[in-house]
Amino acid sequence: MDLLTLFLRTIMTYFVVFIMLRLMGKREIGKLSVFDLVISIMIAEIAVFVIEDTKKPLIHGILPMVTLVGIQILIAYITLKNLWLRRAIDGEPSIIIDNGKLQRDEMKRQRYNLSDLMLQLRQNHVTNVADVAFAILETTGKLTVVKKRDFNDNGSEHQGLPNKHNLQWEASDELVGQREEPRVRYEGLPLPLVMDGKVLDKNLEKIGRDRFWLKNQIQLNGARDFKEIFFCTIDHRGRIFVDLI
Secondary structure (H helix, E strand, C coil), X not given: CHHHHHHHHHHHHHHHHHHHHHHCCHHHHCCCCHHHHHHHHHHHHHXXXXXXXXXXXXXXXXHHHHHHHHHHHHHHHHHCCCHHHHHHHHCCCEEEEXXXXXXXXXXXXXXXXXXXXXXXXXXXXXCCHHHEEEXXXXXCCCEEEEEHHHHHCCCCCCCCCCCCCCCCEECCCCCCCCCCCCEECCCCCCEEEEECCEXXXXXXXXXXXXXXXXXXXXXXXXXXXXXXXXXXXXXXXXXXXXXXX
16 A cells, blocks of 8 residues: 555656646756756755655645745746846856956856866867857856857957957947947947846946937837837947847
8 A cells, every 4th residue: 555655646746846847937947047956956855755755745745846936936037027136046147268368267256167167168069268259157057159260250350258358449429319330349249238127337338338328229229218128239330239128
């Protein structure tokens, strides 16, 4: 009888955990953030306790799992609209290599050693750091690598990331409201200016612009206020991308 009970509890727990993970979203079956990993481990531990202790009612295991999933879904929903909370929970990507140069201070801050770096570079089919235009350590722990030749194939003249060291804008005297696009001397990732209706003032400082300039740009793209913008970026040619809420 005990074996039959154990068998039935195992099957039921399996389906409960399966449903819980499905409710948590597709991101759970990919690369997990620290927050998602903690929730997943706790659900797994609770499931083991429920299966091992056949005298414990199933509800004593199901209720904690439902609570954890509820917390995860609630926080995931809140972070959709709250950039500060999203950064606090998931963290931010870190630049490990910029134009073939190791960012040692960032590696030290992330406790990311050379062995880890070389391992992930090899997984990206890279053996020489000098061949890397930039490498970003994502919040999931995955290393995103863009090779210099990927830029060269597209006819670019310079490799590098849009940061305070190599981001150089060519000042122009265009009138406010005109569509003349400022030129920039880097070739890299588009720079976010607005996320979830929040202006990223630090990025505006990097390109030598202010909110007045940005507001005129978004108005040219059909938005009246920053709160109407879900995502806004600017690329190395000064082209503005705006996605409205």
